[in-house]
Amino acid sequence: MSDKLIKIVRFIGLGFLEPIIRLSRGEETKKNLTEILKKIVAPLASTLLFILLWQSGATALYNTEAEYRIEKAFKDQGQKAADEMTACIESGEVNCQPNTLPSPSQVKASFNSLLKDHKTISADKKAFKEKTADLNKKRIAEGKDPIVYTGRPSFVDQIITSIKTVFAGFLLAIFIAVPIGVVIGLSETLRSSINWLIQIFKPVSPVVWLLLVFMIVKTLTKDSDADSSFIISFISVGLCSMWATLVNTVMGVSTVDKDILNVAKVLKLGPFQKVFKVILPSSLPLIFTGLRITLSVAWMVLIAIELLAQSPGLGSFVWEEFQNGANDSNSKIIVAMFVIGIIGFLLDRIMLTIQKFVSFNKNEGA
Structure with a gap:
């Protein structure tokens, strides 16, 4: 049972738990304790050190900004104004607090505030849906569009929108890159004639792709009720990220073993059978490496693209908080930064697990 558990733990990318499992079985106590120290205790210690450095840095910046405000009040208006500014800062009043790098506690408070805001908005949506349920049934029966909730999205809603956008762009990248890559890879002539085009378009900025897609989509959806910002965002994400795949x-x-191709000829496999039964299975490791890079790039460029396309996702959230300039805006931006990083990490882990699963099934079939 323990061996199966260890295999599962390794498979899903939680290999750092293996020494704990082995230690619980009494295996090589000294070695497993060392592994626990390296894989669990050391990362926890580094996390704690990071938080302490963050806290000390935030405190130092806060004090620097506070001293600057007091000194400026003294120079502009005299000692009385400086004393009033000092008292205001010490009282914790929002209006006069230095707006610098937020501390970990401030970021945690903003995170809780965003979750509370999400619950409030969700309750409003539910109440609106219940209130308009009967009216919408009548409108639908009459062939009219139902009344929809038009309030602002919550932070969680914006996260969901960003995830939908990145997966739509990722799927678009797969549907474009994999078939074209197979066709080009099968022909040396095509590789030599199209390679220069790939090398030119690959480093193009997301902003340029966005502007190009914006011009095309706005023209094609001029009289449409479709969400053009979502369409612009996911197409731009797909075009920016597909090049690695x-x-x-x-x-x-192009590097499939010639012996395998010769076997396909001997078996007289048709073109499609050759591609799906021989070429793609042999190319899967490199294709999945490209897909992992593509998904990572898609998530990175998404924020900038959402910001420019005015799509209601995390990019829009960060930009709105930056422009807002409220006392807790910096804290909310840091919350978004951590959320973006964690989701990006999880997406990469998901792709790695799928890659292992595909490789595992392939080996089982062999």
Whole structure:
């Protein structure tokens, strides 16, 4: 049972738990304690050190800004104004607090505030839906559009929108890059004639892709009720991120072992059978490496694209908080930063697990 548990733990990317499992079985106590120290205790200690450095840095910046405000009040208006500013800062009044790097406690408070705000908005949505349920049934029966909730999205709603956008862009990148990569990889002539085009478009900025997509989508959806900001965002994300998958697919297909291709000829496999039964399975490791890079790039460029396309996702949230300039805006931006980083990490882990699962099934089939 323990061996199966260890295999599962390794498979899902939680290998750091293995020494704990082995230690519980009494195996190599000294070695497993050392592994626990390296894989669990050391990371926890580094996390604590990071928080302490963050706290000390936030405190130092806060004090610097406070001293500057007091000194400025003294120079502009005299000692009385400086004393009033000092008292105001010490009282914790929001209007005169230095707005610098927030401390960990402030970020935690903003996170809780965002969750509370989400619950309030969710309750408002539910009440609105219940209130308009009967009216919407009548409107639908009459062939009219139902009345929809038009209030502002919560932070959680914006996270969900960003995840939907990145997966839509990721799927678009797959549908474009993999087929084209297979076709190019099968022909040396195509590789030599199109490679220069790939190398030119690959480093193009997300902003440029966004502007190009914006021009095309706005023209095609001029009289449409579709959400153009979402369409612009996910197409831009797909075009920005597909190049790693395209290049890796071309490389994987073009480097398939010649002996395997010769076997396919001997078996007289048709073109599609050859691609799906021989070439793609042999190219999977490189293709999945490209897909992992593509998903990471898609998540990175998404924030900038959402910001410019005015899509109601995390990019829009960060920009609105930056422009807002409220006392807790910096804290909310830091919350968004951590959320973006954690989701990006989880997306990469998901792709790694899928890659292992595909490789595992392939080996089982062999």
